[in-house]
Amino acid sequence: MSSEVADPAFTELPDPSGHFGVYGGRFVAETLMEPLDELTAAYERLKNDATFQAELDRDLADYVGRPSPLYFAERWSKLLGGAKIYLKREDLNHTGAHKVNNTIGQALLAKHLGKTRIIAETGAGQHGVASATVAARLGLECVVYMGAEDVKRQALNVYRMKLLGAEVVPVESGSKTLKDALNEAMRDWVTNVDNTFYIIGTVAGPHPYPMLVRDFQAIIGREAKQQIIEAEGRLPDALIACVGGGSNAIGLFHPFIDDSAVAMYGVEGGGDGVDTPRHAAPLCAGRPGVLHGNRTYLVEDDNGQIIETHSVSAGLDYPGVGPEHAWLKDIGRASYVAVTDDEALKAFHDLTKIEGIMPALESSHALAYATKLAPTMGRDKVIIVNLSGRGDKDIHTVAGLEGISV
Amino acid sequence: MSRIKGCFAALQAENRKALIPFVTAGDPNPAVTVPLMHAMVEAGANLLELGVPFSDPMAEGPTIQKACERALEHGTSLHDVLAMVSEFRQTDTTTPVVLMGYMNPVEIMGYQAFATAAAAAGVDGLLTVDLPPEEAGELVAVLQAVEIDPIFLLAPTTVDERITKICAAASGFVYYVSLKGVTGAANLDVAAVEQKVVQIRRHTDVPIGVGFGIRDADTAQRVAAVADAVVVGSAVVNRVADNTESPEKINNAVAALLREMRVAMDAGPPKVGWMAKIFGIGK
Numbered sequence: 128m129s130s131e132v133a134d135p136a137f138t139e140l141p142d143p144s145g146h147f148g149v150y151g152g153r154f155v156a157e158t159l160m161e162p163l164d165e166l167t168a169a170y171e172r173l174k175n176d177a178t179f180q181a182e183l184d185r186d187l188a189d190y191v192g193r194p195s196p197l198y199f200a201e202r203w204s205k206l207l208g209g210a211k212i213y214l215k216r217e218d219l220n221h222t223g224a225h226k227v228n229n230t231i232g233q234a235l236l237a238k239h240l241g242k243t244r245i246i247a248e249t250g251a252g253q254h255g256v257a258s259a260t261v262a263a264r265l266g267l268e269c270v271v272y273m274g275a276e277d278v279k280r281q282a283l284n285v286y287r288m289k290l291l292g293a294e295v296v297p298v299e300s301g302s303k304t305l306k307d308a309l310n311e312a313m314r315d316w317v318t319n320v321d322n323t324f325y326i327i328g329t330v331a332g333p334h335p336y337p338m339l340v341r342d343f344q345a346i347i348g349r350e351a352k353q354q355i356i357e358a359e360g361r362l363p364d365a366l367i368a369c370v371g372g373g374s375n376a377i378g379l380f381h382p383f384i385d386d387s388a389v390a391m392y393g394v395e396g397g398g399d400g401v402d403t404p405r406h407a408a409p410l411c412a413g414r415p416g417v418l419h420g421n422r423t424y425l426v427e428d429d430n431g432q433i434i435e436t437h438s439v440s441a442g443l444d445y446p447g448v449g450p451e452h453a454w455l456k457d458i459g460r461a462s463y464v465a466v467t468d469d470e471a472l473k474a475f476h477d478l479t480k481i482e483g484i485m486p487a488l489e490s491s492h493a494l495a496y497a498t499k500l501a502p503t504m505g506r507d508k509v510i511i512v513n514l515s516g517r518g519d520k521d522i523h524t525v526a527g528l529e530g531i532s533v
Numbered sequence: 534m535s536r537i538k539g540c541f542a543a544l545q546a547e548n549r550k551a552l553i554p555f556v557t558a559g560d561p562n563p564a565v566t567v568p569l570m571h572a573m574v575e576a577g578a579n580l581l582e583l584g585v586p587f588s589d590p591m592a593e594g595p596t597i598q599k600a601c602e603r604a605l606e607h608g609t610s611l612h613d614v615l616a617m618v619s620e621f622r623q624t625d626t627t628t629p630v631v632l633m634g635y636m637n638p639v640e641i642m643g644y645q646a647f648a649t650a651a652a653a654a655g656v657d658g659l660l661t662v663d664l665p666p667e668e669a670g671e672l673v674a675v676l677q678a679v680e681i682d683p684i685f686l687l688a689p690t691t692v693d694e695r696i697t698k699i700c701a702a703a704s705g706f707v708y709y710v711s712l713k714g715v716t717g718a719a720n721l722d723v724a725a726v727e728q729k730v731v732q733i734r735r736h737t738d739v740p741i742g743v744g745f746g747i748r749d750a751d752t753a754q755r756v757a758a759v760a761d762a763v764v765v766g767s768a769v770v771n772r773v774a775d776n777t778e779s780p781e782k783i784n785n786a787v788a789a790l791l792r793e794m795r796v797a798m799d800a801g802p803p804k805v806g807w808m809a810k811i812f813g814i815g816k
């Protein structure tokens with residue numbers, strides 16, 4: 128782990144039972160408690176194991192292509208007329224998003240635990256593709272659960288996963304989206320726990336997942352910190368990242384948590400607006416509850432039923448959020464905001480036209496918030512936006528919204 | 534003495550085992566549930582498990598998932614489920630009722646508010662599938678203050694150390710999940726169940742119920758031979774699902790299944806065949 132972070136109150140969370148304040152924990156059926164203990168023990172052992180870390184570092188460099196660049200979006204910054212905006216280019220990773228940082232790490236854990244079969248849930252398909260990719264490379268069987276609605280929205284990624292040799296199982300229960308895919312993956316895991324490793328795609332789920340996914344994604348923030356110091360000679364004034372489950376955001380934020388002068392903004396999928404019923408913004412418009420193995424903010428009704436969410440971006444279309452974000456919100460260390468579908472789409476087009484970089488619709492939410500924040504800050508200020516993924520997968524969605532068939 | 538304790542004590546005195554059917558409250562519509570509860574008692578059920586519908590039932594197979602969806606189409610809430618228990622209690626003051634479901638509806642109602650309302654309605658136990666004892670401290674204390682038993686699960690993967698911990702937190706009975714999998718799975722291995730029940734028995738005196746994978750008189754009889762209670766979920770819910778057009782048909786179909794199970798369970802352990810007797814196998 129990074130050595131420059133000091134305050135134990137921030138960096139030693141979660142506590143040994145997986146809590147971030149009242150959030151997190153392990154709310155799962157009894158059958159999974161022992162496998163989760165095993166995973167926790169294995170991770171604690173391996174994370175300090177030099178051979179494991181060397182293997183991980185080598186994969187991140189040679190297979191993923193890290194470090195990812197920190198790019199100064201000069202033209203866009205000038206047009207917005209405020210702070211300098213740097214983009215952390217996770218879109219340039221192998222498979223096109225930050226998701227692979229985590230799947231590489233978890234696949235290595237699976238290998239060390241002797242598991243022969245990998246399962247994953249996916250929304251946008253990015254995590255499914257990243258899981259299928261590492262499974263192909265390690266010669267592991269791979270089954271990806273995907274909501275039937277998302278299978279339709281993300282046909283390109285479904286085909287990519289199949290090409291990689293994964294079986295994609297459309298999930299027809301509930302709202303047929305990411306949350307239902309997660310339910311189905313849990314059901315598979317509970318049934319096949321002896322030979323199966325569940326690669327969760329974000330900082331959600333039962334302990335130790337929020338911790339280990341964060342640790343694997345924190346490479347984003349560690350690199351960004353070093354890169355911005357090289358470029359600007361100082362820390363940034365603000366960090367911005369989109370928040371679905373929250374893995375790219377916590378990955379960027381975590382190494383900066385103890386740098387209290389660095390503001391952190393997590394941007395949720397605002398859908399039609401957080402004052403409408405159609406959004407995916409648990410931190411901005413939800414309340415705490417228990418789902419998918421942890422206590423966190425949820426989009427839910429007065430009876431504790433989970434409500435179907437909406438976002439133009441499949442990767443943000445999730446009613447929960449990682450427990451560490453719930454905690455960062457409550458203690459006031461990070462701010463959480465939402466941008467609407469329309470605002471995100473505008474940012475998608477702007478970055479494409481102005482910088483020649485086509486962002487994922489998820490990342491476009493972070494960019495949209497940057498267009499609001501940057502003009503309020505002086506030209507000497509610095510913002511880092513996490514460009515969590517590239518937009519190729521979204522071309523059909525964007526074209527469809529504009530009535531164009533490609 | 535709590536209703537659950539009394540129920541098991543009475544059965545033990547007669548050398549019988551408890552038959553515990555599960556139905557999802559509000560499935561296929563709320564009007565069906567209370568009459569069905571009475572019909573199940575009449576058919577030989579000793580204790581009832583009433584499922585609280587949840588939008589994301591992670592531990593359920595397709596049968597109970599669909600039951601939740603049918604119940605939620607009618608908006609069946611935890612408040613509604615408590616009202617059903619109240620209504621049931623107007624004419625049945627002896628049969629224990631355990632609510633079974635997931636944490637979030639209880640979280641949102643609030644522990645204290647839930648405990649007070651549940652006790653007033655006549656609820657005897659609460660089993661939340663996604664609440665291991667590690668996370669249950671606060672809720673257990675609130676429940677015990679109103680004499681509602683927290684029911685915990687044990688699984689094939691539960692190691693000795695955890696069995697001790699879980700049994701220490703449990704009252705009423707403990708529920709052994711007979712297989713790795715979701716409700717409605719069909720891979721029940723009675724010999725393995727027996728072994729685990731013996732292991733659990735070393736840690737606790739509370740009755741041990743076994744559920745998951747019990748679907749007919751034969752499996753009920755074989756499991757009753759090794760445990761104190763037999764929990765039947767998906768098999769009952771399937772009878773509900775097959776007869777949604779008429780409450781009367783639902784009651785008859787469910788009652789018929791439970792009667793067969795009751796008869797088989799009361800007949801005692803399955804008879805060992807003559808070959809096994811001669812050759813001493815199957816002991």
Ligand SMILES: Cc1ncc(COP(=O)(O)O)c(C=O)c1O
Pocket residue numbers: 224225226250251252253254328329330369370371372373374375376441442443487489490515516517
């Ligand atoms: C490119 C991209 N960004 C962000 C997300 C949201 O996930 P998280 O909040 O875990 O980073 C996804 C999820 O699929 C994604 O594909």
